[in-house]
Amino acid sequence: MFVDFSKINLEITAGRKDQLPTPNRPEGRRPQVAFSGRSNVGKSSLINALAGRKSLARVSSRPGKTITVNFYDIDGKLYLVDLPGYGYAQRGAAAQRRFSELTDTYLNSVAGEQLKLVVQLIDCVSGPTEDDKMMIEWMTHLSVPFVIAACKADKPTKTNRAKTVAEITELTGVEPILVSVKTGEGIKALISEIIKVV
Numbered sequence: 598m599f600v601d602f603s604k605i606n607l608e609i610t611a612g613r614k615d616q617l618p619t620p621n622r623p624e625g626r627r628p629q630v631a632f633s634g635r636s637n638v639g640k641s642s643l644i645n646a647l648a649g650r651k652s653l654a655r656v657s658s659r660p661g662k663t664i665t666v667n668f669y670d671i672d673g674k675l676y677l678v679d680l681p682g683y684g685y686a687q688r689g690a691a692a693q694r695r696f697s698e699l700t701d702t703y704l705n706s707v708a709g710e711q712l713k714l715v716v717q718l719i720d721c722v723s724g725p726t727e728d729d730k731m732m733i734e735w736m737t738h739l740s741v742p743f744v745i746a747a748c749k750a751d752k753p754t755k756t757n758r759a760k761t762v763a764e765i766t767e768l769t770g771v772e773p774i775l776v777s778v779k780t781g782e783g784i785k786a787l788i789s790e791i792i793k794v795v
């Protein structure tokens with residue numbers, strides 16, 4: 598299937614569970630690819646890069662920018678779903694719980710159905726966190742297909758890049774795709790992974 602990633606449009610913004618699309622509406626049945634990872638890892642930036650845009654999905658140098666589940670329609674064929682980041686302590690326990698409940702509800706409602714792939718972002722500099730590991734366990738448990746994007750690949754030294762790649766491969770059994778929105782590394786590879794599943 599040919600998918601024009603430049604045809605991107607923010608279609609649904611869900612800040613509460615009852616705002617998530619349900620499969621009894623046509624838009625709720627569209628294949629979905631979700632972007633998961635800790636706050637500030639670069640999920641929104643990556644969605645922009647896939648679409649060749651600079652600032653459609655709102656990006657911030659401060660963590661906790663995306664606080665809703667955002668559904669970006671791509672060419673009328675699929676949704677790229679930007680999730681609120683996890684592991685942002687300053688947000689306060691109550692708010693963190695609310696965001697993770699929303700994300701949990703979303704993921705559980707589409708796992709095995711519309712959710713065709715999760716792009717799990719892991720920071721190339723810090724490597725996998727405990728939260729990243731939990732997310733990977735959850736996806737493995739529910740047989741949700743995922744790829745790991747080892748992101749901000751422009752930042753670490755060659756040695757540290759290799760170390761993170763080895764650590765992720767050991768953890769998940771598959772090699773991550775090194776990705777940088779600064780250099781464009783890995784963007785095409787990621788688009789091919791997405792096209793394969795929809």
Ligand SMILES: Nc1nc2c(ncn2[C@@H]2O[C@H](COP(=O)(O)OP(=O)(O)OP(=O)(O)O)[C@@H](O)[C@H]2O)c(=O)[nH]1
Binds near residue numbers: 638662778779
């Ligand atoms: N050097 C470098 N910086 C990046 C890259 N991707 C994102 N950033 C920066 O990382 C910061 C966070 O990016 P966002 O895309 O807002 O991160 P997010 O994962 O959506 O964060 P939340 O919405 O808080 O969950 C911004 O300052 C981006 O410019 C990259 O590939 N390389």
Ligand SMILES: [Mg+2]
Binds near residue numbers: 641655656662663
């Ligand atoms: Mg974001």
